[in-house]
Amino acid sequence: MSEPLVRIRGLKKAYGIHLVLQGIDLDVHSGEKLCLIGPSGSGKTTLLRCVNWLEEPTGGEILIDGAPIGTVAKGGRSHRMSDVELARMRAGIGMVFQRFNLFPHLTVLENVMLGPVRVLGAGRAEAEATARGLLAKVGLSEKVAAYPDRLSGGQQQRVAIARALAMKPKLMLFDEPTSALDPELVGEVLAVMRQLANEGMTMIIVTHEMRFAETVADKVVFMADGLIVEEGPPARIFRDPQVERTRAFLSAVEHRV
Amino acid sequence: MSFAKLWSIIHEPLFWAAIASLKIALSALLIGLVLGLAIALARMNPNRHLSRAAVAYIEFLRGIPALILLFLIYFGLAAVGIRFSSLQAAIIGLGLNASAYLAEVYRAGLEAVPKGQTEAARAIGMRRGQVLRWIVLPQALAISLPPIGNVAISLIKDTSVASLIAAPDLMLRANDLSSQTFKPLEIYLVVGAIYFVICFPLSLVVRALEKRGERKT
Ligand SMILES: Nc1ncnc2c1ncn2[C@@H]1O[C@H](COP(=O)(O)OP(=O)(O)OP(=O)(O)O)[C@@H](O)[C@H]1O
Ligand SMILES: [Mg+2]
Numbered sequence: 001m002s003e004p005l006v007r008i009r010g011l012k013k014a015y016g017i018h019l020v021l022q023g024i025d026l027d028v029h030s031g032e033k034l035c036l037i038g039p040s041g042s043g044k045t046t047l048l049r050c051v052n053w054l055e056e057p058t059g060g061e062i063l064i065d066g067a068p069i070g071t072v073a074k075g076g077r078s079h080r081m082s083d084v085e086l087a088r089m090r091a092g093i094g095m096v097f098q099r100f101n102l103f104p105h106l107t108v109l110e111n112v113m114l115g116p117v118r119v120l121g122a123g124r125a126e127a128e129a130t131a132r133g134l135l136a137k138v139g140l141s142e143k144v145a146a147y148p149d150r151l152s153g154g155q156q157q158r159v160a161i162a163r164a165l166a167m168k169p170k171l172m173l174f175d176e177p178t179s180a181l182d183p184e185l186v187g188e189v190l191a192v193m194r195q196l197a198n199e200g201m202t203m204i205i206v207t208h209e210m211r212f213a214e215t216v217a218d219k220v221v222f223m224a225d226g227l228i229v230e231e232g233p234p235a236r237i238f239r240d241p242q243v244e245r246t247r248a249f250l251s252a253v254e255h256r257v
Numbered sequence: 258m259s260f261a262k263l264w265s266i267i268h269e270p271l272f273w274a275a276i277a278s279l280k281i282a283l284s285a286l287l288i289g290l291v292l293g294l295a296i297a298l299a300r301m302n303p304n305r306h307l308s309r310a311a312v313a314y315i316e317f318l319r320g321i322p323a324l325i326l327l328f329l330i331y332f333g334l335a336a337v338g339i340r341f342s343s344l345q346a347a348i349i350g351l352g353l354n355a356s357a358y359l360a361e362v363y364r365a366g367l368e369a370v371p372k373g374q375t376e377a378a379r380a381i382g383m384r385r386g387q388v389l390r391w392i393v394l395p396q397a398l399a400i401s402l403p404p405i406g407n408v409a410i411s412l413i414k415d416t417s418v419a420s421l422i423a424a425p426d427l428m429l430r431a432n433d434l435s436s437q438t439f440k441p442l443e444i445y446l447v448v449g450a451i452y453f454v455i456c457f458p459l460s461l462v463v464r465a466l467e468k469r470g471e472r473k474t
Contacts, residue, residue: 052380054376054379054380083384083385084384087379087382087383087384088382089382090379090380090381090382091381091382092382093380094380094381095377095380097373097376097377099373101371101373101374101376101377102377103374103377103378103392104396105395105396105399114381114391115381115382115383118383118387118391119381119382119383119387160377163381164380164381167381167382
């Protein structure tokens with residue numbers, strides 16, 4: 001198989017003495033959709049945030065397209081990346097947050113245009129055309145001039161997805177994108193993500209939506225206590241889990257639904 | 258002398274003096290706004306020396322009366338050969354004084370912008386400076402606007418101390434007029450009314466801004 005788009009090796013993260021990630025190894029190939037599941041506090045969010053260095057790992061290595069993120073080797077030693085280099089790498093990695101984090105002082109259109117204009121140096125006309133196209137794609141053409149506080153949670157999250165896509169990322173990270181939403185709004189966001197998956201986007205998705213994971217994921221990774229307990233194709237993880245811990249988690253989730 | 262007579266003598270000089278006071282206040286406010294932002298950013302900088310220096314600056318300036326600061330700048334610096342006109346000294350002194358308060362106002366505003374905003378901006382590849390310029394500052398300034406208004410109001414009233422280093426402000430002119438006309442009570446009442454007429458509408462604006470802010474959150 002070709003070089004993975006994301007290669008994670010021996011990833012550790014500690015908060016004080018609390019080891020939240022205890023050595024994660026994971027590969028994500030281009031076009032792959034990976035769903036991360038696991039109990040609360042197992043380190044899913046932390047893992048995702050390490051991938052774009054919103055969180056600085058305590059140990060291990062993350063390669064994006066073969067290049068280490070966060071550190072650079074200079075003269076045989078590894079140094080922390082400069083702000084500029086780190087920003088450049090992050091520009092190619094989209095992230096969608098649980099709580100949307102739209103910019104409240106900007107309109108929907110401006111939210112989506114900001115990255116292309118300020119980070120990629122795109123012209124305003126070009127950026128606006130792209131932004132309008134993306135907003136149409138997520139079904140929000142009528143909301144371009146609205147401010148985020150006028151939108152429902154589902155609409156806000158779709159804008160957040162469009163904002164990330166405007167950077168033309170090669171990888172998208174989703175951290176429980178629907179868990180802050182009212183149940184009736186979950187579907188519209190999942191539909192957008194499903195469409196994105198069909199277009200071949202590489203996606204790492206932390207989710208509690210097991211049905212979504214089962215139908216969209218190429219690979220499901222079950223985490224507990226900062227370790228990967230089990231990983232494999234969704235059919236196997238959901239229907240024939242090999243590890244007791246996975247079975248216990250899945251049956252607890254089943255019963256909740 | 259009737260009040261009408263007195264009024265005919267004093268209204269024009271007091272009007273121009275009020276304008277002069279407003280100019281002092283506005284100049285000092287501009288200094289305070291720019292310097293205060295720099296101090297607030299230094300105060301929040303991860304570099305410990307920088308943030309300690311900023312804290313020392315803020316505490317020093319908040320700890321001494323504006324009048325003493327004006328004296329230090331006007332008389333103290335003159336003693337070591339740095340001479341300012343009384344007007345310059347008043348503007349600089351009041352500006353420095355305001356910068357300490359405004360630094361804290363900005364800091365509160367900057368800290369009130371949720372961390373998720375910075376993270377979302379970093380995630381689309383913005384550099385630190387860009388995050389500040391396009392995401393954090395605009396929101397922090399909107400939050401800071403009402404308290405900035407309050408500082409501006411204090412500043413307008415504080416210009417009255419400028420008269421004590423003989424800077425040409427409303428108070429100095431009032432002092433002159435009262436010794437010329439021997440009508441101090443009437444004159445200071447009028448001057449008080451002038452300060453009120455300037456400050457009260459501002460205070461209403463601040464209230465409206467505060468209300469708007471509350472509705473948003
Ligand atoms: N900034 C932080 N400081 C200290 N501890 C933290 C911090 N962020 C996360 N943790 C801890 O790290 C552990 C893993 O957290 P993380 O958010 O990655 O879990 P998660 O799997 O995403 O859980 P959830 O399903 O509830 O979102 C938790 O025990 C959490 O309390
Ligand atoms: Mg989480």
